[in-house]
Amino acid sequence: MNSFQRTIAAINHKEADRVPLFLLLSMYGAKELQIPIKEYFSKSENVVNAQLKMKDKYKNDCIYTFSYAPVEIEAFGGEVVFVEDGPPNSGEPFIKTIEQISKLGVPKIGESEGLKRVLNSTEMLKREVGNETPIIGVVMSPFSLAVMQMGFEKYLEILYFRKDYFEKLMKINEEFCVLWANAELEAGATGICMFDPLASPNIIEREKYLSTGYNIAKRTISRIKGLTATHLASGISLPVIEDVINTGTSIIGFSTADNLEEIKKASQNKICLLGNLNAVEMLNWNSKKIQEEVKNIINKAGKGGGLILSDNHGEIPWQVPEEVLLEISESVRAYGKYPLKRF
Amino acid sequence: MENMNLLSKKFESALLEINRIKAAEIFNKCFQEKNSFEILENVAIKTLERIGEGWEKGDISLSQVYMSSIICEELIERYMPKLGVKLKDTPKIAIGVLMDQHSLGKRIVYSIIRTGGFEVLDLGQGLSVDDLARKTIDNHVEVLLISTLMLSSAIKVKEVKEKLIAQGATTKIIAGGAPFRLDSNLWKRVGADADGKNASTIIKTIEVLLKGENN
Numbered sequence: 001m002n003s004f005q006r007t008i009a010a011i012n013h014k015e016a017d018r019v020p021l022f023l024l025l026s027m028y029g030a031k032e033l034q035i036p037i038k039e040y041f042s043k044s045e046n047v048v049n050a051q052l053k054m055k056d057k058y059k060n061d062c063i064y065t066f067s068y069a070p071v072e073i074e075a076f077g078g079e080v081v082f083v084e085d086g087p088p089n090s091g092e093p094f095i096k097t098i099e100q101i102s103k104l105g106v107p108k109i110g111e112s113e114g115l116k117r118v119l120n121s122t123e124m125l126k127r128e129v130g131n132e133t134p135i136i137g138v139v140m141s142p143f144s145l146a147v148m149q150m151g152f153e154k155y156l157e158i159l160y161f162r163k164d165y166f167e168k169l170m171k172i173n174e175e176f177c178v179l180w181a182n183a184e185l186e187a188g189a190t191g192i193c194m195f196d197p198l199a200s201p202n203i204i205e206r207e208k209y210l211s212t213g214y215n216i217a218k219r220t221i222s223r224i225k226g227l228t229a230t231h232l233a234s235g236i237s238l239p240v241i242e243d244v245i246n247t248g249t250s251i252i253g254f255s256t257a258d259n260l261e262e263i264k265k266a267s268q269n270k271i272c273l274l275g276n277l278n279a280v281e282m283l284n285w286n287s288k289k290i291q292e293e294v295k296n297i298i299n300k301a302g303k304g305g306g307l308i309l310s311d312n313h314g315e316i317p318w319q320v321p322e323e324v325l326l327e328i329s330e331s332v333r334a335y336g337k338y339p340l341k342r343f
Numbered sequence: 344m345e346n347m348n349l350l351s352k353k354f355e356s357a358l359l360e361i362n363r364i365k366a367a368e369i370f371n372k373c374f375q376e377k378n379s380f381e382i383l384e385n386v387a388i389k390t391l392e393r394i395g396e397g398w399e400k401g402d403i404s405l406s407q408v409y410m411s412s413i414i415c416e417e418l419i420e421r422y423m424p425k426l427g428v429k430l431k432d433t434p435k436i437a438i439g440v441l442m443d444q445h446s447l448g449k450r451i452v453y454s455i456i457r458t459g460g461f462e463v464l465d466l467g468q469g470l471s472v473d474d475l476a477r478k479t480i481d482n483h484v485e486v487l488l489i490s491t492l493m494l495s496s497a498i499k500v501k502e503v504k505e506k507l508i509a510q511g512a513t514t515k516i517i518a519g520g521a522p523f524r525l526d527s528n529l530w531k532r533v534g535a536d537a538d539g540k541n542a543s544t545i546i547k548t549i550e551v552l553l554k555g556e557n558n
Contacts, residue, residue: 081469083442086495092469152447155404162362180541205404234525236401256525257401280494280525312525317494 126188137189142173200235448514
């Protein structure tokens with residue numbers, strides 16, 4: 001059974017040969033190639049080279065074409081700040097005043113060098129892996145992208161008090177998100193992981209989410225021409241899992257703070273779970289701890305399929321030692337074989 | 344006359360509804376009830392603490408915590424000149440965001456400290472290790488609150504601490520932000536003096552730290 005078949009079985013709530021493993025490795029590729037992160041992301045070939053190497057090295061079940069969250073901000077004309085040991089971050093918000101939203105347009109995918117590099121990587125990787133390994137493309141949700149566009153404080157102001165500007169910005173973001181997601185699918189992505197941390201009640205209360213971000217996600221997902229996952233990037237998911245299911249997505253990235261038994265029950269035969277290893281704590285995990293963590297997730301959420309083992313945030317930090325990732329991979333193969341045994 | 348407990352609960356509801364006008368009306372009732380600034384400060388801080396606890400439990404959102412802290416700060420500042428009250432400027436407290444432009448966490452903590460009656464210097468966001476250390480030294484900061492969003496920045500708190508020590512500063516560091524919430528021992532590993540993951544209890548954290556007890 002190959003990675004693609006294993007993943008599709010999990011999504012369809014069927015038990016494959018084992019639980020699939022998605023190590024979401026983005027900037028970690030620079031570490032693999034031993035080059036600076038900025039240089040790594042400057043050429044599609046680097047990403048292709050590293051993704052293929054890491055797929056084999058860690059026996060990873062996915063290819064992750066995600067570069068960095070603010071690649072979309074670059075497309076809008078915003079700034080990206082590179083650091084030597086972490087994910088590239090968005091610079092100062094490019095929307096300085098609320099009124100600026102009126103002048104904002106939808107960026108053209110073909111005019112952004114950063115987006116074009118991601119599409120090139122996707123095309124090249126598709127040629128390499130064909131239908132054997134799923135290729136995961138990434139978009140920011142229209143609802144959550146605004147935090148990077150204008151800063152959280154200003155965004156909350158329009159979300160709560162300036163409905164007119166909120167709706168204008170969401171219209172732009174929605175159009176951009178659909179274009180970007182479909183371009184990635186066309187380039188060869190198997191599915192799209194939409195990061196939507198603001199969907200978590202940790203960030204926005206459910207009532208507000210239901211009247212805003214939920215409808216936006218539902219509309220956006222219905223226009224994306226392929227499989228989607230919704231990732232809450234460390235935010236708790238259980239209180240909104242029914243809502244996220246109703247947006248039409250197939251997979252949910254959940255938090256270490258979510259109760260595994262309860263989220264399994266809530267997701268059974270409805271949505272596939274993606275998670276939930278603690279990506280920050282794993283820096284210091286030893287062999288025993290890694291095995292315990294992997295076993296715990298598989299024991300509580302693996303039965304009947306519907307689980308892809310991954311981290312809770314959607315990106316493996318630069319600081320995580322390779323040995324930890326190798327051990328995670330080995331543990332999934334040791335303890336994640338179907339039919340599951342209780343370890 | 345409504346009792347203070349009931350008013351306090353109504354105040355909390357108004358904050359969670361993000362209803363500035365209603366919150367101001369209830370706050371004024373609290374003032375009329377007791378005619379004391381200390382009572383106002385107490386109502387605001389205790390309410391923010393309860394809201395913070397609600398966030399810890401996952402019952403309240405970060406946006407509600409933020410909005411509540413801003414409203415409380417505005418209300419407290421409205422009454423201060425009327426009553427001739429000034430913010431306490433000792434110890435010298437400062438806050439900054441290390442290597443990130445996301446300043447929501449900083450803004451929440453800033454408002455809570457001021458609501459609690461302390462002056463706090465805003466050192467800004469997107470600060471490098473050198474910038475933050477220099478500003479801390481230049482301003483003779485005694486308690487430095489460092490806000491971070493990403494793990495790579497959280498780890499650099501250690502470098503800030505080392506730079507301060509190298510220059511003879513005895514500044515106490517309180518580290519907060521998402522990475523510290525995901526790893527409850529991270530603050531110790533980066534050499535911070537206290538864990539600032541819980542914004543709503545930040546005043547208590549500062550007081551405990553200055554008494555020489557670690558949390």
